[in-house]
Amino acid sequence: MAPRVLISDKLSKTAVQIFKDRGLDVDYQPDLGKDKEKLLAIIGEYDGLAIRSNTKVTEKVIAAAKNLRVIGRAGIGVDNVDIPAATAKGIIVMNTPFGNSITTAEHAIAMMFALARQLPEADASTRAGKWEKNRFMGVEITGKTLGVIGCGNIGSIVADRAIGLKMRVVAYDPFLSDERAIDLGVEKVELDQLFRRADFITLHTPLTDKTRGIVDAAAIATMKDGVRIINCARGGLVVEADLVEALKSGKVAGAGIDVFEVEPATENPLFALPNVVCTPHLGASTTEAQENVALQVAEQMADYLMKGAVVNALNMPSISAEEAPRLTPFVKLAELLGSFAGQLTETGLKAIRLEYEGEVAEMNVRALTAAALTGVLKPLLQTVNMVSAPAMARERGVTVEEVRREQRGAYENYIRLTVITDRQERSVAGTVFADAKPRIIQIKGINMEAELGPHMLYITNQDKPGFIGRFASLLGQEGINIATFNLGRKAAGEDAIALVEVDEPISDSVIERVAALEGVVQAKRLTF
Structure with a gap:
């Protein structure tokens, strides 16, 4: 019996044909993803599930998916899939990480033009018969400095297009090497430098613990007066309440926002501001991009279900x-x-x-x-x-x-x-x-033997008497239980390392207290 695939979101019909051509039984129900109860009722019949963003593959859905072997997301974001639950049940989760890069990059550039020339407001004004030519004084993009936060696949395309527009491009990305920056024609800078120098700032980084709220009130305060900010990456990178205040005060001249902290965004304080261009998460919304990701996810899922080949799997x-x-x-x-x-x-x-x-x-x-x-x-x-x-x-x-x-x-x-x-x-x-x-x-270079647990503390310190006592006493005061304690040193009295597993996550305040202990050179929280 041929493997069965359910498509529960709107994917290109070409994807349906690919599944059929590869010998799979495909069920195309593009509106099913919005009906949670119906999805729960029938998901147990399928070996594969192809989705976009409307279908929420929750732990409950995965529990009901008795035969499911693979989930394919047409696009990069998998926020709507419970990956740990899928992994625990042996279900592979695939995405298509590079299918919509050009489309998203072009949307960021379009946002930049719209902000520079106030196109949406000018359009609405003109349609209303006002002819407010003097009101809509724009700025040129040529010669301006664009700050690109995140210079991976999408960010590097944005940088290339901006250079073609005769902009200067400064880029912040912890993984961007000097050589790669030279190849791209961008100037590699630290984040605080980017904030100080950029006339336009565009974000192209995933939402992680390190990047959440990367543009907040403190960051905005260091920016140029009249900066324009564009976010076509992920909601949560920009603290919306802080951005609203900066837009009202004029510190930020304009913002182009395609992604929001809460989506779908039917109500948001940003909507009331005239110097904001808002779009409903359109970064990947072109015919070409949707065709690309649909074809890719269909080919990947078919290869796995028919041949056992695994491509672009997030959990295998x-x-x-x-x-x-x-x-x-x-x-x-x-x-x-x-x-x-x-x-x-x-x-x-x-x-x-x-x-x-x-x-x-x-x-x-x-x-x-x-x-x-x-x-x-x-x-x-x-x-x-x-x-x-x-x-x-x-x-x-x-x-x-x-x-x-x-x-x-x-x-x-x-x-x-x-x-x-x-x-x-x-x-x-x-x-x-x-x-x-x-x-x-x-x-x-320091020998030790240690297993890695979910919650770890890594400490470098000077090998002096009393450190272990001070450290253990501090954790005891905080009610933190030590699971394992591993030590190593170069030689007596020289550099030493402690690798400690604890039973619960360690707070920032505890990290700060550990770092302040006598003899501690560095204290870092690690999670595995």
Whole structure:
């Protein structure tokens, strides 16, 4: 019996044909996604679910999906899919990360023109018969400075178009290398410099814990008077209440907003302001983009359901069935090492070196490297996966080096990951023991053996008497229980590292108190 696929949102009819041509049974119900109860009632009949943004694939839907093997999102954002619940049930979640890049970039440029010349307001005024020629005094784009926050696939296209318009472009992206910036023709700057210098600011970064509210009242206060802000990326990057006040005061001359903190946005204080251009999340809304993502998601889902091939999966590595049992623990190790290094990397990433020693050097290191890159990039690019991570690293000019060698040390297998930034090199190494659990065995040249848990605290300190007592006492005062406590040092009295697992998330205030302890050089919260 052929696998069955349900399309519950409006996708191009070409996608339907692709499924049929590949031998699948397809059910096209483009309005079903809006009917939660009906979706719950029938989802159990299908092997695949193809969606856009209207269908909400909740934990309840996944629980009812008895036969579902794959969810395909036509587009990049998967906020409407409960990925942990899907993963727990063994359902692959795929997206199409590059299908609508040009369309979104063009929408940002269109917003910039609309703001510069006040086109929507001038249009409404003229239609009302007012002919207010003197009221709508615009500004030229030529010669102005555009600040691009996030210079990945979409941001780099925006930068290229802006340079073609004879603008100066400054870009902030922690993963943008100096060489890649030169290739793009942009000036790489820190975020505070971008805020100070830009006449127009456009956001092209995912919504993560680090980027949420990246444009708030404090940031706006450092910007030029009369700056214009464009957000076609994700609602929540801009604090809307702060933007409203800045637009009212004139500090911000105009804003082009395509995405909102709450969507669908049927009511919003921004709507009442004359110097705002609002659109209903149209960034990916062109015929070409919708055709591209529909074709891609249909091809990816069909390849998986008919051949077992995995492409652009957000919750599963691209590994063949034959090598999976042996390779999977090392994939987990590589991603954990990458995540460890990525969470500690705060300056421009230039290169990543991966050293494979022992039997692991003979395995599918391409998959292992992709897993490691996923871990490094995920703190800022949450939708990155093992397929897209190498491309995203290349886009940002990050050099990736792989070294394979035979066993030389005490461990039968180990992986060492080194991150090279503008300021330093930091390495972390790990292995997999017979229990198939990944272990950290070395950090910055300091030996230790540690498992990584969900909530960790990483501390570098001077090896002096009393530190452990002061630290443990502080956590005790805060009611935080220590699960594991791992220590390492270069030599007596020199640099030391503590890697501590605790039972609950650590607050910012606790981190600040730990960092203030005598002898502590650095304190960072890590999550895995």
